[in-house]
Amino acid sequence: MEALIELRGVTKKYPLGERSEVTVLEDISLAVRQGEFLGILGPSGSGKSTLLRMMAGLVKPTSGEVLYKGRPLDGVNPGVAMVFQTFALYPWLTVLENVALPLLVRGYPWETCREKALQIIDMVGLDGFESAYPKELSGGMRQRVGVARALIAEPDVLLMDEPFSALDVLTAENLRRDLLKLWLEEKIPTKAIVLVTHNIEEAVYLCDRILVLSRDPGRIIAEVAVNLPHWRERKNPRFTALVDEI
Numbered sequence: 001m002e003a004l005i006e007l008r009g010v011t012k013k014y015p016l017g018e019r020s021e022v023t024v025l026e027d028i029s030l031a032v033r034q035g036e037f038l039g040i041l042g043p044s045g046s047g048k049s050t051l052l053r054m055m056a057g058l059v060k061p062t063s064g065e066v067l068y069k070g071r072p073l074d075g076v077n078p079g080v081a082m083v084f085q086t087f088a089l090y091p092w093l094t095v096l097e098n099v100a101l102p103l104l105v106r107g108y109p110w111e112t113c114r115e116k117a118l119q120i121i122d123m124v125g126l127d128g129f130e131s132a133y134p135k136e137l138s139g140g141m142r143q144r145v146g147v148a149r150a151l152i153a154e155p156d157v158l159l160m161d162e163p164f165s166a167l168d169v170l171t172a173e174n175l176r177r178d179l180l181k182l183w184l185e186e187k188i189p190t191k192a193i194v195l196v197t198h199n200i201e202e203a204v205y206l207c208d209r210i211l212v213l214s215r216d217p218g219r220i221i222a223e224v225a226v227n228l229p230h231w232r233e234r235k236n237p238r239f240t241a242l243v244d245e246i
């Protein structure tokens with residue numbers, strides 16, 4: 001099956017002072033496959049955010065190739081949306097407006113955007129908060145808005161950059177569980193999710209495949225297939241109940 005996103009022998013160097021440079025990512029080859037919840041696990045500074053931004057077409061590799069659906073990526077990747085650690089919501093817009101914005105800028109009429117936004121807001125558990133402003137919400141609720149906004153245009157791939165690390169332990173746990181449930185129930189309108197994290201438990205809980213990055217330079221040092229019951233039986237709704245027990 002064709003990969004949604006593919007990196008072939010990608011290296012990324014940044015200048016360090018005038019004469020030297022630092023290699024952040026070295027010879028990275030990977031594929032984001034249809035239907036998977038892929039984890040990129042590595043310590044701080046291993047180049048995880050750089051890797052994700054490269055998949056989004058926001059950072060260009062120094063050498064190597066980034067492909068989207070088999071074609072070399074030229075500029076921003078039209079098939080992805082990003083969820084950020086710090087939420088990155090517009091403070092002067094309501095929840096409804098924040099979520100609707102990606103559709104609105106694509107030129108859809110307001111009524112269509114509104115209707116779709118209300119559906120997704122409901123899906124992420126924020127029913128009743130449509131008119132609230134980000135500052136009136138808890139961190140967990142803000143990140144739910146971030147997820148809703150990323151999903152509204154139904155991107156092929158949802159890219160998540162440490163989406164739970166700014167949240168307290170219990171809030172993060174709730175959000176992870178809700179996200180996994182939605183994914184297992186196939187309610188999330190994307191073909192794959194890529195989660196970047198430094199939290200190994202989080203990666204094992206959420207992802208069905210994990211790539212482990214080293215630091216200095218960032219290289220893929222391991223690939224792990226996670227074989228928990230909820231992945232083996234993901235097509236069977238009965239087994240989504242297992243998610244609560246892990």
Ligand code: ADP
Nearest residue numbers: 014015024042043044045046047048049050051
């Ligand atoms: P991670 O997300 O795993 O913490 P990053 O991708 O943010 O890693 O950064 C990896 C390394 O690259 C760090 O040492 C960081 O300082 C460096 N780096 C990231 N972006 C830039 C940039 N735009 N210019 C120079 N160095 C950068």
Ligand code: MG
Nearest residue numbers: 048049050162
């Ligand atoms: Mg990072």
